Each structure stands twice: as C-alpha cells, then as structure tokens.
Amino acid sequence: MTQIQSLPGFRDFLPDDCARRNYVFGKWREVARRYGFVEWDGPVLEPTELYTKKSGPEIVAQLFNFTDKGEREVALRPELTPTLARVVAAHDREFKKPLKWFSIPQCFRYEKQQRGRLREHFQFNADIIGEASLDADVESIALCIDLLRAFGFGSSDVVVRINDRAAWVKFLTNGGLDNEQIVEFLHVIDKIDRRGIVETRKALEPFGVEWYDVQAMLDNSAYPEDFSPKLNTVLQRLDERGFADFVKRDFSLVRGLAYYTGVVFEAFDRGGKLRALAGGGRYDNLIHQLSDGAVSLPAIGFAMGDVVLGELINEIPAAKTQMETTIASKQDLDIYIVIAKEERRADALVQVQSLRDADYRVDYPLSPAKVGKQFQTAEQLGARVAILFGDEWPEVKIKHMSSGEQMLVPPETIALRLSEIFDPSS
C-alpha cells in the first residue's frame, strides 16, 4: 500500500477521539473560568528567534522549524510562554493587573516520539501575570489540582509535588557556590529520579557540598523551614483549602528550565508510571528578559498536556467512566424519524425541520430502508424516541425506545407529547 500516511507523531482525531478531546477541553475551560481566568491565543507559527532568545541556539534541534517563502526563519510553537511574554510586553498598558489568562494551544516539537510524547499535542496553559503575592502561587497550584479533580481523579490517583527553588539557592549560596555552579547543581538534582542516588552523589562531589546536608534537604528531614518560609506558607494555604492530601513537598523537584525563580510544581500519577501530567512555577524575570527590559512583570503559570492526561484517564476507572458517560449523553440522539412509507417522506421532513428548530437532536434515513433497519439505526444512535410515518397518516406513532411504549397521535400534538417525555417537570 502506497497510501499517504499522517506524519510521524501527528494524530488523526476520528469522531470518538474528537469527542474525548472536546471533553478534555471542556473541563479545562470550565474550571479555568470558575477561577476567573480568561481565554486567549496566539499564532501557531512564530519567528524562530523568539525561542532561541530564551533558550539559546541548541533549542533549534528540538524545534519544528523551517524557512518560509519570504526567507524568514520560523518555527511551530513548542510552548506558549514565549508568545505570552511577547504579547504581554506588547500590550502591557491595555490590561489591569494581574492578568489571569489561559489558553489551549497546539504545540509542536521535532523529536522522536515515544509514550506520552508526540510531535504535536494540546497543552492547557494558565498564567497569572503581574502579581508577586504568594497567593498567586497558591491560586495557580489550586487550579492545577481542581483541574485534576474535575476529571475524576482523587488524592489517591494524583499528587502535586512542590518545591521552592529559592530554598536550594539559599542552601547552596551558604555552601559557597556561585550562580553558575548553582544552575549546574540543580541540573544534577533534576535528574535524580532517572540517574539514581549513587550516580547523583558521584556527580555532586565536585561541588564540595556535604552529601549529608544534601540528603537532609532531599528527604525533608531538615533545613526546609529555614531555607524556604514561602514554601511552608504555600503548603499551609493549600491545606486550608482542603488540598493537603494532593500535595507533597519535594526538594528533588527543580524542573529543567532555568528560568524558574521560585515555587515550582509538577503533577504526577500516584502509580508513577507516566510522565508528568502538568508542571509549572514562578518566572519573575522572563518577561523582562524577553522584552529586552521594556516590561518587567512577575509571573507564575503552569501547563497540562492532553496526551499524558488522556493516558491516566484511561487507567483510572472512575475518570474513564465519567468521561464516557459525559460523551455519550452529548452524542445521543433525541429523536429518530422512521419513514415506513416513502409517500410520507415529505410529511416526515416537515416534522424533522420543526423538531430541529425546537432544538431537538433529530436524524432520519437519507435513503429508503426497511423499517427494522431504521429502528436498529435509531437504537444505535441512542435515540430516546422514534416517530414513525406510514399507513397511520394523518396520524403518527411515537415510540419510547427504552420502554417500547407506543402511542398514536396527530402531528400537531407531537411537540406537546415530546415535551412530556423530555421535560416531565413542566
């Protein structure tokens, strides 16, 4: 077969997949709005420079980039934050602070795909811009937790690991390290899960920091209170909101990106089988950097990808059931029109139109079909009611699919009968 295939790492969304995607997007929007965030979006394609400026030329290897017909170096967005910084810097004066913005961009990366990581994915982003207060950090983490809760996950399914980079910075500065060494040190800490304790200890030796002290940081047994009073406050406020079971202080979490300046957090499945569900943190200097100093605003935000999230939904029965139930209720047909005699097709279509005008979800056979086949179709489409047009004319049969009850009524009373079935309270 020489059929053209989709590009590697790109997905087709067949109706079922699309329904699942819409379900996820719907939850994201619903919860974000509940928190007072407003939706925005930017271009899918940006100048490559927007990304190299922040991360250096090495990032190009990971970018889906090319030269356009106007000889411009461009890249499909790998993330939204640089675009956000650009937009916020350009429209700084137009909005009252703080900004609470969310977006659901499709992002791209040119990398070999693997589980939970494709070349394209949708990523919910929520950022609070122009607010340095610790309550913004708390709000951000709370939103992350509530998003997960909205999908049906409990504290036994997911956990949000939280840290304050400042704690490490303070600890390491006391240990005599300079800024450059601190960045390198944290990079090693970031890899601890993948590399293991022994290797990590070996890699940290050159820094001359006592392993005993590092371990005390990592296992939470000492220091944290002294080095990060902020973190304690954040945890306490999350506790007050009833989220204590969802969060865990974890000093091994520093996140790979260099631009985080304070609180960082990542959400994981409790089983620890999957990649991170979400991740974010405070980046108070990034907008300043990306705008060449034109605008300076503190910020905190996080992102949640659709791929890993979808995998976890499939693994947690409660979440999966909730999704399937929601999708089914949205897709099911209200009414299927059965055309038993082709002479009645025109009369039936008059009803189809008027029922659709009345906001019912209605379908009917586009070509002649046996009555049995038509009822089977009605069943498969999840119709609650079938209306049969045939020899009974000028009357029609209304059939309640689940009970099998039928009644013979004149067409003028269809609307009344249906309102009794679909909205019994009125």
Added chain:
RNA sequence: GUGACCGUAGCUCAAUGGUAGAGCUCCAGAUUGUGGUUCUGGCUGUUGCGGGUUCGAGUCCCGUCGGUCACCCCA
C-alpha cells in the same frame, strides 16, 4: 540523534521455510411495518515497501519507511 523489539484483512491476532486463516466490525438476508440477542451468507490482503538467499519466503539476510520502548532532552 543512538539502541532494542515489532510490522499479516477496517480492528485484535494465528500460520515447524511448503497452497495465507480465525474472531470482531462492516454489508445483505431469516415469508413482505418495529430494536442492542441468535442464525445464514458475503466483502477485503501484491503479508509496510524494495532487494537478496532458496526448488520454494509471512517466516531467513540487507536496506528503507512506519510503530513501540529505552537513552538523549525536556516546554
């Protein structure tokens, strides 16, 4: 980018180097106008693609494309 494993019908998978199969799905029927069950019948493959070894290749070898997983990297 590196490595390992995999690639058979629309889907899930069989086939000691010897004529390519099953289940599900789909389509059509079961005396002519009533349904997720049951029964019957039917469709689909240059075994991802291209070479090679062999009397003979789905099976063995090489290449290529695609997939999975790990490494690298992490938005």
